[in-house]
Amino acid sequence: MTAEPTTQPPHLTDSHCHLDFPDxxxxxxxxxxxxxAAGIHRMVTICTKPGQEPAVRALAEAHPSLWYAYGLHPMQVGKQPPVSVADLIAVAQHPKMVGIGETGLDYHYTAETAVAQRDSLRIHITAAQETGLPLIIHARAADEDMAEILxxxxxxxxxxxxMHCFSSGEPLARAALDLGFYLSMSGIAAFPKSQELRDIFSRAPLDRILLETDSPYLAPPPHRGRRNEPAYTAHTAQVGADIFGLSLADFAAATEANFERLFTRVRPA
Structure with a gap:
């Protein structure tokens, strides 16, 4: 009697997680x-504070499936030392450093540093332009300024x-897509009350969609309310497949190609 073949999960990439966090x-x-085990064969762990860069780099060096990005998170502006273009370019020389950021604007929690956040964002944009590495954007309650500066x-x-963990409105989505940028789908897209966000994703080109967890935050159902982790990318991928009317395998293949097109320093699968 011949054994039934084992179905392997499709390859997926978690393009944004924070594995250096205390969680x-x-x-x-x-x-x-x-x-x-869940099919997530590559992860990009994001450094949000300059002082954490050595620890994040060490994680990426220790794990073949892990890469990292480096920047100053907008909510850390004013709390952490500022970064310079030269600093970002210097760190970008490491072969496993694959993106600039996350950077951006957060007027929901840290509106008091809005001017400094805009200055920091422009520094990161310059570093992305000079290195050729992709910019990784955090946007919250700052859509108009974000679209203008980008x-x-x-x-x-x-x-x-x-646009990491995209959960903004249609105008910012359109502005980003018009520039040739990508929208990253997190567990938020799987939340029951996120139909408006799912509709925005459904109107985006399939070749501009990435997947992420932003773990330890934003775990998708059925794990909502608990610590998120890269394995749960698979749950968000199924939601994405449903949004685009594709099989999970076809949606996974599309997002893998998108990731490799954007993060050119990461070795192809």
Whole structure:
């Protein structure tokens, strides 16, 4: 009697997680192993504070399936030392450093540093332009300024970009897509009350969609309310497949190609 073939999960990439956060202390190896078992064969862990860069780099060096990005998170502006274009370019020399950021604007929690956030964002844009690495954007309650600054920078010198954990409105989505940028789908897209966001994704070109967890935050159902981790990318991918009317395998293949097109320094699968 011939055994039934085992169905392997499709390959997926978690394009944005934070494996250096205390939530994962002492568990990174197990978290990565669970990700691999779920088909998540690559992860990009994001450094949000300059002082954490050595630790984040060490994680990427220790795990073949892990890469990293470096920048100053907008909510850390004014709390952490500022970064310079030269600093970002210097860190970008590391072969496993694959993106600039996350950077951006957050007027919901940290509106008091809005001017400094805009200055920091422009520094990161310049570094993306000079290195050729993609910019990784955080946007919250700042859609108009975000669209203006991204467009202004792109007109000065083109660069590539992903709108990480996209949950803004249609105008910012359209502005980003018009510049050739990517929208990243997180667990928020799987929340029951996120139909408006799912509709925005459904109107975007399939070749501009990425997947992420933003773990340890924003776990999708059925894990909502608990710590998120890269393995749960698979749940968001199924929602994305449903949005685009595709099989999970076909949606996974599309997002894999998108990731490799944007994050050119990451080795292809």
């Amino acid at each position: 994962f202390e002492g568990e990174v190896d197990a978290v990565i192993a669970r990700a691999h 467009t202004e920078g792109f007109r000065a010198a083109p660069y590539t970009c992903v």
